[in-house]
Amino acid sequence: MRWQTTRSCTELGRERLDAVFVHNPEHHRGDRQMLTDVLRDSFAVLEQAAHAGEVTAYGVATWSGFSDGLFTVALLDQLACEAAGSRDHHFRLVQLPVSLVMDLHLTEALNQTGPITQAAELGWEVHASAPLHGGELLSLATAEIADLIHPGAPVAAACLAATASCPGVKRVLLATGQAAHWDDALAVTGRPAIPSAILRTVLDVLTAPV
Structure with missing residues (x-):
């Protein structure tokens, strides 16, 4: 160390x-x-x-x-x-994965339980990693899901906004080799947080049986 x-x-x-x-x-x-x-x-x-x-x-x-x-x-x-x-x-x-794929900690935070809520209560910074699940979320999410989160937003932007809106999350970690992607990420994470009710609806849709 x-x-x-x-x-x-x-x-x-x-x-x-x-x-x-x-x-x-x-x-x-x-x-x-x-x-x-x-x-x-x-x-x-x-x-x-x-x-x-x-x-x-x-x-x-x-x-x-x-x-x-x-x-x-x-x-x-x-x-x-x-x-x-x-x-x-x-x-x-504390750094941990938060996304619409690995949604356990997001769901817990929406219910004011789990490590994100507990860390935030202690005044710790919570960093969300893998918001796009290594890029896999771009092919898993749909335009309909994106519209639920942020009408008219691209899938990547909507998924990033969902992670950034998780209660208790202070920072979102993202890696990219393209400057335009940084600009898009800054733009979407700088918007007002998505209401928790909408995030709950999105998670309900994602977990609903097909």
């Missing part, structure tokens, strides 16, 4: 990192207790880096850690407290 943090500072040409994620800890080999120990030890190193002025905040980026029940927001908060020796810790970020 120390080596990777130092390397990131060097490659980015910065003395201080705004955010460091412990990436996919659910892939760690071992039982749940071992995973808990590894997380606590990782957080302890990052707390040291924060006190040294090398890191502003840290968190966990996960694909399935919450949905598989390997850890919870409460557990992460507890481990960060133990690593810091007090409640004054620097764990302030």
Whole structure:
């Protein structure tokens, strides 16, 4: 963890990192207790880096850690407290998949439950990853679904808007090699949030039997 943090500072040409994620800890080999120990030890190193002025905040980026029940927001908060020796810790970020395909956390947030709501209540930033499910959502969603979300909007824009409108989500992570796609994403995520009632209707349509 120390080596990777130092390397990131060097490659980015910065003395201080705004955010460091412990990436996919659910892939760690071992039982749940071992995973808990590894997380606590990782957080302890990052707390040291924060006190040294090398890191502003840290968190966990996960694909399935919450949905598989390997850890919870409460557990992460507890481990960060133990690593810091007090409640004054620097764990302030969670990254997890939120989309119309992987809709578990979106559904939970609409019902004011689950890790997104719990993290937001603690004042943590929630970063939504894979909003287009690796691009697969563009072929899975239809123009009718897009119109339900945002009448007249392209499918990609509508799907991004749905993720960006998830209650509790602060940032949406998107990768693209085309500047025009960045402009489109900025335009759609800068609009007012889609009402929760509409998002619930879209999810009902997507899960309805064919």
